[in-house]
Amino acid sequence: MFARRFLISFPIFSFVYIMQESVVSQFKIFGGGFSLFLIFALLWSALGNPEMGALTGFGAGLMMDLSQTASGPMGQWTLIMILAGFTISYLGYGDDNFRGNPISLVFTVAAGVAITRLIYLILGLFLGSEMGSAWSVIASLFSSAFWSVAVVPLLMPIVTRLHEALFDVKSRI
Template sequence: MYLNRILLSASLVVVALIVQVTVLARLQLPGAVPDLLLLVVLGLALVYGHTAGALIGFFAGLLADIAPPADHAVGRYALVLCLVGYAAGLTRPDNGQHRSATVPMLVVASAAISSTLLYAGVGALVGDTAARQVGLTGLLLTATLYDLLLAPFTVPVIMALARRSEKDPLAAEPGGGSASGGERANSWLTSGVTLGSSGGTIFGKGRVGRTGKPGRLGGQRAGLLGRSARNKAGRIKGVKRL
Protein backbone atom coordinates (compact mmCIF):
# COMPACT_ATOMS: atom_id res chain seq x y z
CA MET A 1 0.00 0.00 0.00
CA TYR A 2 2.78 2.44 0.91
CA LEU A 3 4.63 1.58 -2.29
CA ASN A 4 1.51 2.44 -4.29
CA ARG A 5 1.30 5.78 -2.47
CA ILE A 6 4.93 6.61 -3.20
CA LEU A 7 4.74 5.67 -6.88
CA LEU A 8 1.48 7.51 -7.48
CA SER A 9 2.54 10.62 -5.56
CA ALA A 10 5.93 10.82 -7.28
CA SER A 11 4.37 10.39 -10.73
CA LEU A 12 1.70 13.03 -10.16
CA VAL A 13 4.17 15.52 -8.69
CA VAL A 14 6.61 15.14 -11.59
CA VAL A 15 3.87 15.47 -14.21
CA ALA A 16 2.37 18.49 -12.43
CA LEU A 17 5.75 20.20 -12.20
CA ILE A 18 6.45 19.64 -15.89
CA VAL A 19 3.05 21.04 -16.88
CA GLN A 20 3.54 23.93 -14.45
CA VAL A 21 6.88 24.97 -15.91
CA THR A 22 6.30 24.27 -19.60
CA VAL A 23 2.64 25.25 -20.05
CA LEU A 24 1.06 27.24 -17.20
CA ALA A 25 4.05 29.50 -16.57
CA ARG A 26 4.07 30.54 -20.26
CA LEU A 27 0.42 31.57 -20.48
CA GLN A 28 1.31 35.15 -19.49
CA LEU A 29 -1.80 35.49 -17.32
CA PRO A 30 -2.19 38.66 -15.26
CA GLY A 31 -1.15 38.31 -11.65
CA ALA A 32 -0.27 34.88 -10.33
CA VAL A 33 0.26 31.59 -12.17
CA PRO A 34 -2.17 28.65 -11.73
CA ASP A 35 -0.49 26.36 -9.22
CA LEU A 36 -1.06 22.79 -10.43
CA LEU A 37 1.55 21.46 -8.02
CA LEU A 38 -0.43 22.86 -5.09
CA LEU A 39 -3.61 21.16 -6.34
CA VAL A 40 -1.82 17.80 -6.59
CA VAL A 41 -0.61 18.09 -3.00
CA LEU A 42 -4.10 19.03 -1.83
CA GLY A 43 -5.79 16.16 -3.68
CA LEU A 44 -3.39 13.59 -2.21
CA ALA A 45 -3.57 15.09 1.29
CA LEU A 46 -7.38 14.96 1.27
CA VAL A 47 -7.20 11.18 0.80
CA TYR A 48 -3.97 10.15 2.56
CA GLY A 49 -4.19 12.40 5.64
CA HIS A 50 -2.05 15.05 7.27
CA THR A 51 1.18 13.07 7.70
CA ALA A 52 1.36 11.98 4.09
CA GLY A 53 0.19 15.42 3.01
CA ALA A 54 3.06 17.07 4.84
CA LEU A 55 5.65 14.67 3.39
CA ILE A 56 4.30 14.94 -0.15
CA GLY A 57 4.10 18.72 0.14
CA PHE A 58 7.69 18.98 1.38
CA PHE A 59 9.22 16.87 -1.38
CA ALA A 60 7.02 18.47 -4.06
CA GLY A 61 8.03 21.94 -2.90
CA LEU A 62 11.69 20.95 -2.70
CA LEU A 63 11.53 19.67 -6.26
CA ALA A 64 9.96 22.96 -7.36
CA ASP A 65 12.70 24.89 -5.52
CA ILE A 66 15.49 23.23 -7.47
CA ALA A 67 13.72 22.94 -10.84
CA PRO A 68 14.66 25.65 -13.35
CA PRO A 69 13.87 28.50 -13.74
CA ALA A 70 13.59 28.77 -9.93
CA ASP A 71 14.85 32.15 -8.69
CA HIS A 72 14.26 31.84 -4.94
CA ALA A 73 15.98 30.23 -1.98
CA VAL A 74 15.92 26.44 -1.82
CA GLY A 75 13.44 25.20 0.78
CA ARG A 76 11.14 28.20 0.60
CA TYR A 77 8.33 26.57 -1.34
CA ALA A 78 9.02 23.22 0.37
CA LEU A 79 8.12 24.79 3.72
CA VAL A 80 4.97 26.35 2.28
CA LEU A 81 3.66 23.15 0.68
CA CYS A 82 4.58 21.10 3.75
CA LEU A 83 2.42 23.28 5.98
CA VAL A 84 -0.41 23.47 3.44
CA GLY A 85 -0.40 19.70 2.89
CA TYR A 86 -0.50 19.07 6.62
CA ALA A 87 -3.42 21.44 7.15
CA ALA A 88 -5.35 20.00 4.19
CA GLY A 89 -4.86 16.46 5.49
CA LEU A 90 -6.50 17.41 8.78
CA THR A 91 -9.81 17.85 6.95
CA ARG A 92 -9.81 14.20 5.84
CA PRO A 93 -12.88 12.40 7.27
CA ASP A 94 -12.67 9.08 9.07
CA ASN A 95 -13.90 7.09 6.08
CA GLY A 96 -11.46 8.85 3.78
CA GLN A 97 -14.12 10.25 1.46
CA HIS A 98 -15.89 13.60 1.49
CA ARG A 99 -19.65 13.59 1.02
CA SER A 100 -19.68 16.67 -1.21
CA ALA A 101 -17.34 18.93 -3.12
CA THR A 102 -17.86 21.84 -0.75
CA VAL A 103 -15.07 20.96 1.67
CA PRO A 104 -12.43 20.28 -1.05
CA MET A 105 -13.24 23.57 -2.77
CA LEU A 106 -12.99 25.45 0.52
CA VAL A 107 -9.66 23.74 1.13
CA VAL A 108 -8.44 24.82 -2.32
CA ALA A 109 -9.47 28.44 -1.74
CA SER A 110 -7.90 28.51 1.72
CA ALA A 111 -4.72 26.86 0.44
CA ALA A 112 -4.38 29.32 -2.42
CA ILE A 113 -4.63 32.27 -0.04
CA SER A 114 -2.46 30.79 2.71
CA SER A 115 0.25 29.55 0.34
CA THR A 116 0.54 33.00 -1.25
CA LEU A 117 0.74 34.69 2.14
CA LEU A 118 3.26 32.17 3.46
CA TYR A 119 5.40 32.42 0.35
CA ALA A 120 5.43 36.20 0.58
CA GLY A 121 6.10 36.08 4.34
CA VAL A 122 9.03 33.69 4.03
CA GLY A 123 10.36 35.82 1.18
CA ALA A 124 10.20 38.90 3.36
CA LEU A 125 12.24 37.09 6.01
CA VAL A 126 15.01 36.25 3.54
CA GLY A 127 14.97 39.68 1.86
CA ASP A 128 12.81 38.91 -1.21
CA THR A 129 10.47 41.85 -1.86
CA ALA A 130 9.06 40.69 -5.22
CA ALA A 131 5.58 40.23 -3.77
CA ARG A 132 5.45 43.86 -2.65
CA GLN A 133 6.49 45.09 -6.08
CA VAL A 134 3.86 43.03 -7.91
CA GLY A 135 1.12 43.72 -5.38
CA LEU A 136 0.09 41.20 -2.74
CA THR A 137 -3.64 41.89 -3.11
CA GLY A 138 -3.58 41.18 -6.83
CA LEU A 139 -1.62 37.98 -6.26
CA LEU A 140 -4.12 36.76 -3.69
CA LEU A 141 -7.12 37.42 -5.92
CA THR A 142 -5.67 35.94 -9.09
CA ALA A 143 -4.10 32.93 -7.36
CA THR A 144 -7.40 32.05 -5.68
CA LEU A 145 -9.36 32.56 -8.91
CA TYR A 146 -7.02 30.48 -11.08
CA ASP A 147 -6.78 27.63 -8.58
CA LEU A 148 -10.55 27.49 -8.12
CA LEU A 149 -11.07 27.38 -11.88
CA LEU A 150 -8.51 24.62 -12.31
CA ALA A 151 -9.50 22.58 -9.23
CA PRO A 152 -12.72 20.93 -10.58
CA PHE A 153 -10.72 19.41 -13.46
CA THR A 154 -7.79 18.15 -11.40
CA VAL A 155 -8.57 17.57 -7.71
CA PRO A 156 -11.40 15.00 -8.23
CA VAL A 157 -9.21 13.00 -10.64
CA ILE A 158 -6.28 13.03 -8.23
CA MET A 159 -8.48 11.97 -5.31
CA ALA A 160 -10.00 9.14 -7.38
CA LEU A 161 -6.55 7.85 -8.33
CA ALA A 162 -5.43 8.05 -4.71
CA ARG A 163 -8.47 6.08 -3.49
CA ARG A 164 -7.91 3.43 -6.15
CA SER A 165 -4.31 2.98 -5.04
CA GLU A 166 -5.57 2.44 -1.47
CA LYS A 167 -7.72 -0.56 -2.47
CA ASP A 168 -5.96 -3.91 -1.99
CA PRO A 169 -7.63 -6.99 -3.56
CA LEU A 170 -5.78 -9.21 -1.09
CA ALA A 171 -6.85 -7.17 1.95
CA ALA A 172 -7.51 -9.16 5.09
CA GLU A 173 -10.84 -9.45 6.76
CA PRO A 174 -11.33 -7.72 10.14
CA GLY A 175 -11.00 -11.06 11.92
CA GLY A 176 -7.76 -11.90 10.16
CA GLY A 177 -6.99 -13.73 6.94
CA SER A 178 -8.34 -13.16 3.47
CA ALA A 179 -11.98 -13.15 2.53
CA SER A 180 -11.72 -16.42 0.59
CA GLY A 181 -9.77 -18.00 3.42
CA GLY A 182 -12.47 -16.95 5.88
CA GLU A 183 -15.15 -18.54 3.72
CA ARG A 184 -13.15 -21.74 3.44
CA ALA A 185 -12.58 -21.78 7.18
CA ASN A 186 -16.25 -21.23 7.90
CA SER A 187 -17.28 -23.96 5.48
CA TRP A 188 -14.77 -26.32 7.07
CA LEU A 189 -15.98 -25.55 10.58
CA THR A 190 -19.61 -25.96 9.63
CA SER A 191 -19.21 -29.08 7.46
CA GLY A 192 -20.38 -31.32 10.30
CA VAL A 193 -22.91 -28.84 11.67
CA THR A 194 -26.04 -28.04 9.67
CA LEU A 195 -29.43 -26.73 10.55
CA GLY A 196 -32.36 -29.09 10.49
CA SER A 197 -35.78 -28.28 9.11
CA SER A 198 -37.26 -28.02 12.60
CA GLY A 199 -34.74 -25.39 13.73
CA GLY A 200 -32.33 -27.87 15.34
CA THR A 201 -28.65 -28.46 14.71
CA ILE A 202 -27.43 -31.77 13.32
CA PHE A 203 -24.14 -33.21 14.57
CA GLY A 204 -23.24 -36.15 12.39
CA LYS A 205 -26.28 -38.41 12.41
CA GLY A 206 -27.99 -36.97 15.50
CA ARG A 207 -29.96 -33.81 15.94
CA VAL A 208 -30.52 -31.76 19.05
CA GLY A 209 -33.57 -29.52 18.59
CA ARG A 210 -33.54 -25.96 19.86
CA THR A 211 -37.31 -25.93 20.11
CA GLY A 212 -37.45 -28.67 22.74
CA LYS A 213 -38.60 -31.38 20.30
CA PRO A 214 -36.50 -34.52 20.45
CA GLY A 215 -34.42 -35.01 17.35
CA ARG A 216 -33.11 -38.11 15.63
CA LEU A 217 -30.41 -38.84 18.18
CA GLY A 218 -32.69 -37.89 21.06
CA GLY A 219 -35.37 -40.23 19.69
CA GLN A 220 -32.96 -43.17 19.54
CA ARG A 221 -31.83 -42.55 23.12
CA ALA A 222 -35.42 -42.18 24.31
CA GLY A 223 -36.38 -45.45 22.58
CA LEU A 224 -33.52 -47.37 24.20
CA LEU A 225 -34.33 -45.96 27.64
CA GLY A 226 -38.01 -46.80 27.15
CA ARG A 227 -37.30 -50.45 26.19
CA SER A 228 -34.90 -50.94 29.10
CA ALA A 229 -37.46 -49.48 31.51
CA ARG A 230 -40.22 -51.76 30.16
CA ASN A 231 -37.98 -54.81 30.41
CA LYS A 232 -37.09 -53.95 33.99
CA ALA A 233 -40.73 -53.37 34.85
CA GLY A 234 -41.62 -56.73 33.32
CA ARG A 235 -39.05 -58.52 35.42
CA ILE A 236 -40.39 -56.84 38.54
CA LYS A 237 -43.97 -57.82 37.68
CA GLY A 238 -42.84 -61.38 37.10
CA VAL A 239 -41.24 -61.52 40.52
CA LYS A 240 -44.46 -60.24 42.09
CA ARG A 241 -46.49 -62.93 40.26
CA LEU A 242 -44.23 -65.60 41.74
Protein backbone atom coordinates in the same frame (compact mmCIF):
# COMPACT_ATOMS: atom_id res chain seq x y z
CA MET B 1 4.21 1.68 3.70
CA PHE B 2 4.80 5.42 3.56
CA ALA B 3 7.86 4.97 1.37
CA ARG B 4 5.93 2.78 -1.08
CA ARG B 5 3.08 5.29 -1.34
CA PHE B 6 5.54 8.14 -1.66
CA LEU B 7 7.40 6.39 -4.47
CA ILE B 8 4.33 5.45 -6.46
CA SER B 9 3.11 9.04 -6.28
CA PHE B 10 6.41 10.34 -7.65
CA PRO B 11 5.79 9.71 -11.40
CA ILE B 12 2.39 11.42 -11.18
CA PHE B 13 3.86 14.46 -9.45
CA SER B 14 6.73 14.53 -11.96
CA PHE B 15 4.23 14.58 -14.82
CA VAL B 16 2.22 17.44 -13.27
CA TYR B 17 5.47 19.30 -12.52
CA ILE B 18 6.58 19.04 -16.16
CA MET B 19 3.13 20.20 -17.29
CA GLN B 20 3.36 23.19 -14.96
CA GLU B 21 6.88 24.18 -15.99
CA SER B 22 6.51 23.64 -19.72
CA VAL B 23 2.83 24.01 -20.64
CA VAL B 24 0.99 26.11 -18.02
CA SER B 25 3.88 28.60 -17.96
CA GLN B 26 3.22 29.38 -21.65
CA PHE B 27 -0.11 31.03 -20.85
CA LYS B 28 -0.21 34.64 -19.75
CA ILE B 29 -3.54 34.49 -17.96
CA PHE B 30 -5.37 37.33 -16.24
CA GLY B 31 -4.04 38.10 -12.78
CA GLY B 32 -0.96 35.93 -13.10
CA GLY B 33 -2.84 32.69 -13.64
CA PHE B 34 -2.58 29.62 -11.42
CA SER B 35 -0.09 27.02 -10.32
CA LEU B 36 -1.37 23.65 -11.43
CA PHE B 37 1.28 21.88 -9.40
CA LEU B 38 0.44 23.70 -6.16
CA ILE B 39 -3.27 23.01 -6.60
CA PHE B 40 -2.60 19.36 -7.41
CA ALA B 41 -0.31 18.91 -4.40
CA LEU B 42 -2.80 20.47 -1.97
CA LEU B 43 -5.69 18.49 -3.41
CA TRP B 44 -3.68 15.26 -3.15
CA SER B 45 -2.74 16.09 0.44
CA ALA B 46 -6.36 16.85 1.32
CA LEU B 47 -7.35 13.31 0.35
CA GLY B 48 -4.79 11.57 2.57
CA ASN B 49 -4.03 11.34 6.27
CA PRO B 50 -1.91 14.07 7.96
CA GLU B 51 1.32 12.06 7.84
CA MET B 52 0.84 11.36 4.14
CA GLY B 53 -0.10 15.00 3.64
CA ALA B 54 3.14 16.16 5.21
CA LEU B 55 5.14 13.69 3.14
CA THR B 56 3.32 14.76 -0.04
CA GLY B 57 4.04 18.38 0.86
CA PHE B 58 7.69 17.53 1.37
CA GLY B 59 8.04 15.92 -2.07
CA ALA B 60 6.02 18.61 -3.83
CA GLY B 61 7.91 21.38 -2.05
CA LEU B 62 11.25 19.87 -3.06
CA MET B 63 10.13 19.87 -6.70
CA MET B 64 8.90 23.46 -6.44
CA ASP B 65 12.26 24.44 -4.95
CA LEU B 66 13.98 22.83 -7.92
CA SER B 67 12.07 25.09 -10.29
CA GLN B 68 14.33 27.72 -11.80
CA THR B 69 11.69 30.35 -11.12
CA ALA B 70 11.69 29.74 -7.36
CA SER B 71 12.95 33.01 -5.95
CA GLY B 72 13.81 31.81 -2.45
CA PRO B 73 16.48 29.48 -1.16
CA MET B 74 16.21 25.72 -1.66
CA GLY B 75 13.97 24.39 1.12
CA GLN B 76 11.68 27.41 1.43
CA TRP B 77 8.87 25.83 -0.58
CA THR B 78 9.62 22.46 1.07
CA LEU B 79 9.10 23.90 4.55
CA ILE B 80 5.88 25.66 3.61
CA MET B 81 4.46 22.74 1.65
CA ILE B 82 5.10 20.31 4.54
CA LEU B 83 3.02 22.54 6.80
CA ALA B 84 0.40 23.17 4.11
CA GLY B 85 0.08 19.46 3.25
CA PHE B 86 -0.16 18.48 6.90
CA THR B 87 -2.68 21.20 7.75
CA ILE B 88 -5.00 20.62 4.81
CA SER B 89 -5.12 16.87 5.40
CA TYR B 90 -5.49 17.35 9.16
CA LEU B 91 -8.54 19.56 8.58
CA GLY B 92 -10.46 16.88 6.74
CA TYR B 93 -9.05 13.67 8.20
CA GLY B 94 -11.80 11.49 9.62
CA ASP B 95 -14.44 14.07 8.80
CA ASP B 96 -16.79 12.65 6.16
CA ASN B 97 -18.76 15.88 6.05
CA PHE B 98 -15.64 17.55 4.76
CA ARG B 99 -14.35 14.79 2.48
CA GLY B 100 -17.78 13.99 1.10
CA ASN B 101 -18.55 17.57 0.17
CA PRO B 102 -16.78 18.69 -3.03
CA ILE B 103 -17.65 22.35 -2.44
CA SER B 104 -15.88 22.46 0.90
CA LEU B 105 -12.86 20.78 -0.71
CA VAL B 106 -12.82 23.32 -3.56
CA PHE B 107 -12.90 26.29 -1.22
CA THR B 108 -10.42 24.76 1.22
CA VAL B 109 -7.90 24.12 -1.55
CA ALA B 110 -8.46 27.60 -3.04
CA ALA B 111 -7.94 29.20 0.36
CA GLY B 112 -4.98 26.88 0.90
CA VAL B 113 -3.34 28.08 -2.32
CA ALA B 114 -3.69 31.74 -1.35
CA ILE B 115 -2.56 31.19 2.25
CA THR B 116 0.39 29.04 1.17
CA ARG B 117 1.56 31.74 -1.24
CA LEU B 118 1.08 34.43 1.41
CA ILE B 119 3.18 32.46 3.90
CA TYR B 120 5.82 31.92 1.19
CA LEU B 121 5.91 35.68 0.67
CA ILE B 122 6.19 36.44 4.39
CA LEU B 123 8.92 33.84 4.91
CA GLY B 124 10.66 35.22 1.81
CA LEU B 125 10.65 38.69 3.37
CA PHE B 126 12.36 37.27 6.45
CA LEU B 127 14.94 35.63 4.20
CA GLY B 128 15.63 38.86 2.28
CA SER B 129 13.38 38.58 -0.80
CA GLU B 130 11.62 41.59 -2.32
CA MET B 131 7.83 41.94 -2.18
CA GLY B 132 6.88 44.52 -4.81
CA SER B 133 3.87 46.76 -4.51
CA ALA B 134 1.16 45.75 -2.05
CA TRP B 135 -1.46 46.08 -4.78
CA SER B 136 0.25 43.56 -7.08
CA VAL B 137 0.60 41.09 -4.18
CA ILE B 138 -3.05 41.40 -3.18
CA ALA B 139 -4.20 41.10 -6.81
CA SER B 140 -1.98 38.07 -7.32
CA LEU B 141 -3.28 36.32 -4.19
CA PHE B 142 -6.92 36.97 -5.03
CA SER B 143 -6.52 35.90 -8.64
CA SER B 144 -4.72 32.69 -7.65
CA ALA B 145 -7.60 31.87 -5.29
CA PHE B 146 -10.09 32.68 -8.06
CA TRP B 147 -8.31 30.49 -10.61
CA SER B 148 -8.03 27.70 -8.03
CA VAL B 149 -11.80 27.76 -7.53
CA ALA B 150 -12.10 27.35 -11.31
CA VAL B 151 -9.43 24.67 -11.73
CA VAL B 152 -10.05 22.43 -8.67
CA PRO B 153 -13.45 21.13 -9.86
CA LEU B 154 -11.81 20.11 -13.15
CA LEU B 155 -8.92 18.38 -11.42
CA MET B 156 -10.89 16.80 -8.59
CA PRO B 157 -12.38 13.81 -10.45
CA ILE B 158 -8.99 12.89 -11.89
CA VAL B 159 -7.12 13.32 -8.63
CA THR B 160 -9.65 11.41 -6.54
CA ARG B 161 -9.70 8.52 -9.00
CA LEU B 162 -5.92 8.37 -9.15
CA HIS B 163 -5.67 8.57 -5.37
CA GLU B 164 -8.22 5.82 -4.96
CA ALA B 165 -6.53 3.61 -7.54
CA LEU B 166 -3.10 3.99 -5.97
CA PHE B 167 -3.95 3.86 -2.29
CA ASP B 168 -7.05 1.73 -2.41
CA VAL B 169 -8.86 4.28 -0.22
CA LYS B 170 -12.40 5.36 -0.98
CA SER B 171 -11.79 9.06 -1.33
CA ARG B 172 -13.78 9.58 -4.51
CA ILE B 173 -16.28 12.40 -4.37
